[in-house]
Amino acid sequence: MKRSEPLSESYYYILLCLAKGATHGYGIMQMTQKLSDGDVTIGSGTMYGATSNMMKKGWIREILSDEPGQERRRLYQLTDAGREALRAEITRLRRMLANAEEV
Amino acid sequence: MAKNTKTIWKMYSAWNYEKEIEDLNKLSEQGWQLVKGGLLHSKFKKESGVRFCYQLEYRDVEDMGRYIETFREQGWEYVNSTFNHWHYFRKAWDPALPEEAYEIFTDRESLREMSKGWIRVALIAIVLLAGFAVSRGIRMIDKPQLPTLVQLLALLLEIGLLLRGVLIMRNPDASRNRRHDSAVLTAILVVALFGAVAALPLTLLRPSFSTEQRASAVDEPIVDNRWVDFTVKYPDNYYLDLEMQAEKPMTFIIYNEAGETVYTRTESSFREEDIKLKLPVGTYSFSMSCETGFEIRCNLN
Numbered sequence: 001m002k003r004s005e006p007l008s009e010s011y012y013y014i015l016l017c018l019a020k021g022a023t024h025g026y027g028i029m030q031m032t033q034k035l036s037d038g039d040v041t042i043g044s045g046t047m048y049g050a051t052s053n054m055m056k057k058g059w060i061r062e063i064l065s066d067e068p069g070q071e072r073r074r075l076y077q078l079t080d081a082g083r084e085a086l087r088a089e090i091t092r093l094r095r096m097l098a099n100a101e102e103v
Numbered sequence: 104m105a106k107n108t109k110t111i112w113k114m115y116s117a118w119n120y121e122k123e124i125e126d127l128n129k130l131s132e133q134g135w136q137l138v139k140g141g142l143l144h145s146k147f148k149k150e151s152g153v154r155f156c157y158q159l160e161y162r163d164v165e166d167m168g169r170y171i172e173t174f175r176e177q178g179w180e181y182v183n184s185t186f187n188h189w190h191y192f193r194k195a196w197d198p199a200l201p202e203e204a205y206e207i208f209t210d211r212e213s214l215r216e217m218s219k220g221w222i223r224v225a226l227i228a229i230v231l232l233a234g235f236a237v238s239r240g241i242r243m244i245d246k247p248q249l250p251t252l253v254q255l256l257a258l259l260l261e262i263g264l265l266l267r268g269v270l271i272m273r274n275p276d277a278s279r280n281r282r283h284d285s286a287v288l289t290a291i292l293v294v295a296l297f298g299a300v301a302a303l304p305l306t307l308l309r310p311s312f313s314t315e316q317r318a319s320a321v322d323e324p325i326v327d328n329r330w331v332d333f334t335v336k337y338p339d340n341y342y343l344d345l346e347m348q349a350e351k352p353m354t355f356i357i358y359n360e361a362g363e364t365v366y367t368r369t370e371s372s373f374r375e376e377d378i379k380l381k382l383p384v385g386t387y388s389f390s391m392s393c394e395t396g397f398e399i400r401c402n403l404n
Binding site: 042 | 210213
């Protein structure tokens with residue numbers, strides 16, 4: 001199996017936030033800040049670039065919200081390929097952490 | 104009433120875009136708010152009591168709607184985009200907000216991606232310009248003329264500046280520190296940008312025409328008939344195409360204003376293209392002499 005490249009921090013957090021359910025860019029940004037205790041922020045330029053690239057890779061897709069009052073708002077949704085990429089990254093991170101504990 | 108709009112003509116190189124952001128922020132603080140940003144000039148409106156922080160990024164956006172929405176979600180108001188894919192955004196300045204709130208690239212990867220996008224376009228431009236420069240170079244060897252030389256030099260300057268830009272943009276950290284290109288470089292950049300058309304005024308100043316005369320028979324010999332005058336406004340190589348047909352040899356002469364012969368040819372049948380004439384500034388005239396029926400055609404450029 002081809003070894004996948006480590007994800008950047010922004011990619012990782014975007015996938016992680018979407019694993020909990022579809023949300024919009026702002027939701028991803030807020031959740032990322034909360035999860036990382038304000039350490040990681042995802043600026044608009046980074047967000048647009050990352051979501052564009054991940055849509056090209058087929059990791060996420062764009063859907064329109066059907067919540068009342070939020071109609072037609074763009075949401076991002078994780079695909080099976082995206083879930084797989086996230087799982088691979090988590091496995092990689094776990095191993096790295098385990099390796100650190102061995103030393 | 105004081106003018107409440109103004110246009111500032113100023114050009115920033117791609118690797119200097121943070122300087123442009125700095126300048127926009129400073130102007131905003133002074134009450135001049137950006138209305139429309141551009142490559143060569145930007146428009147501002149006087150609006151005091153508000154202050155914005157600006158951001159600028161290079162991107163070949165595929166989905167403008169999603170792009171603007173992604174920025175709006177974080178409080179960025181879209182201002183405009185230039186034809187060469189630079190996008191301007193602003194956000195009201197709030198001293199309570201942390202500095203990160205005004206960053207749009209929050210990791211090195213995305214900043215590097217922006218540079219890569221610019222470099223890709225710059226490399227395509229370099230290839231196209233190099234192709235054009237080669238064609239001008241070949242023409243210079245074949246038919247050296249001033250407008251061609253000016254075009255060639257401007258193209259080489261453009262290629263050099265773009266290569267320099269590519270080298271700077273390849274290292275995003277360096278571009279962040281290299282904030283001030285000198286005014287001289289900016290001036291060169293502007294000249295080079297218009298390099299391809301810099302030769303236009305020179306081309307317009309050239310004498311460039313075609314003329315012809317003919318007669319099936321003449322009653323009496325034509326002697327030194329000056330039929331066309333033209334002015335050379337700058338010294339250069341000019342090229343003459345000459346075609347003569349007559350029963351008996353006829354003479355074609357180009358005189359300068361002192362009445363000296365610059366070029367002459369006596370033939371009964373003659374045809375040659377691109378006869379090189381090195382002409383100083385001055386007024387010249389075409390003249391012909393002939394005893395019989397004739398036909399003469401000349402082009403000068």
